[in-house]
Amino acid sequence: MSNLPDQLLAGYRNFMGGRYISESGRYRELAREGQTPETMVIACCDSRAAPEAIFDAGPGELFVVRNVANLVPPYAPDGEYHSTSAALEFAVQSLKVKHIVVMGHGRCGGIKAALAPDAEPLSPGDFIGKWMSLVAPAADAVSGNTMMTAGERQTALERISIRYSIANLRTFPCVKILESKERLSLHGAWFDISTGELWVMNRETGDFERPDLD
Template identity: 45%
Template sequence: MNAIDELLQGYGRFRAGYYPQKQELFDRLSREGQSPRVAMVACCDSRVDPAIILDCSPGEMFVIRNVANLVPPYEQAGTYHGTSAALEFAVLDLQVEHVVIMGHAYCGGIRSLITTEPAPGRQREFIGPWMDIARDACKVAFDRARADAAHPARECEQAGVRASLDNLRTFPWVRDREAEGRLQLHGWYFDLDQGELLALDAETDRFEVIEAPIPESLERHAL
C-alpha cells in the first residue's frame, strides 16, 4: 500500500467514525463559522501536530504552521507574508485572546543553524533566508550553552521561541492589544522524548514543565 492509499484509508475511518460522531459540531461550524480563542504558531514538522498534542476539536484553535515555528518581524516591504497574514487575520478578524509560539525538540530548521558543515546538496533557496529570522538568537544561545555545558540544540530551539515572541511584539496591533490586556502571548516547547510540554516563565525567562490537569475523560476525542 502506498502513502496516498494509507491517507485515504485514514479518510475512510474519519468518514465512518469521527465525522458522524461530530456531525453536530461540523454543522454548527458550517453555520456559524470559526471563533477560536487561541492562535498557535507551530512547526510544519510531521512529528509535532498541535491538535493531537493538545487534543483539540475542530474550531478550537487557529493553527499557523511554518518551518521552525518562526514569526518574522513586522515589515511592509516585499510581497508575500504568509505567517504575518495569518496572524493579522487571527488577531484582527478572529480576535483571538491568546497567541502561542510552540517550539519542539529535534527541530530540523533550528539545527540547520548550528550545523557547522552542511552536507553536500543541502543548499536551499528559501529555507536559509527564512531561518535568518532566528540566526542571531540561536548563535547567542549556542555560545552560552557550550560555555555552560548545556544542550546546545535544545537551547537554540527555545531561543527561537523567544525570538518569535519578540518579533510578535513588533506588530502594532499585537503590541497594542497586549498592552490593553486583550491579548496574551505564550512561549511553549514540546519535548518529544518525554512527551512533556514546557512554558516560558516571563519572570525567570526559563522554560518550565507544565503540569497537566487531570483530564475529565480520557475518551474525550476517542473514535
C-alpha cells in the first residue's frame, strides 16, 4: 500500500498540471546543472509562514532551513550532530550563497513556549524546552517586563531572537570572513501572519521596518 494523505495527492496533481507544466524546462535544467540559489532562508516550521509563498519563489531560488522559531545556535565544533549548522556550512561553503535571511513571524509557538518556561514539557524528552532555551536569557528579560502586554512580549522576543540568530551566524568563521569581504550579507525579516506585512531589519539599528516597495 503506497499512499499519501488525500490532500497531498490532490495538491501534487495540481502541481503536475500547473506549475510543473509551466516550469518543466526550469526543473530539467536545475536537475541537470544543479542548484545555484543566491539566498539561504532560515525560517520557522510554522505552516502559515512558508518562505516560498511569502517571497513568491520558484524552483532553485531559495535554500531553506526550517526549524522551530528559526533559530541559529552558536558555532560549536564539538563533533555532535548540528542540523542547522550543517545546512549553513553547505549553503555557504558549497553553494556559496550571497545572502542569508533569518525570517521570523508573529504568533510563533516556539517563542510562546520560551516565554512560559514553567509549563509542562510536551514530552519526557523535553526537546522543545531544550531547543528554546537557546533564547532563555532574552526570554527571561522580556517575560519579567510586566508593563508590556503578552502580545508585545511575544513580538519583542520574536525580534530579539532574529537578532540573536544573526549574531550567532557571525560566530561561524566562514560567515564572519565572507561578510567582511562583502561576499555574503545577513538579513533579518519578520512576517505578520494576519496582515501579510513583512518587516525588514535595519542593519544599522536592528529595528524592524516596513520596506519601501515602490
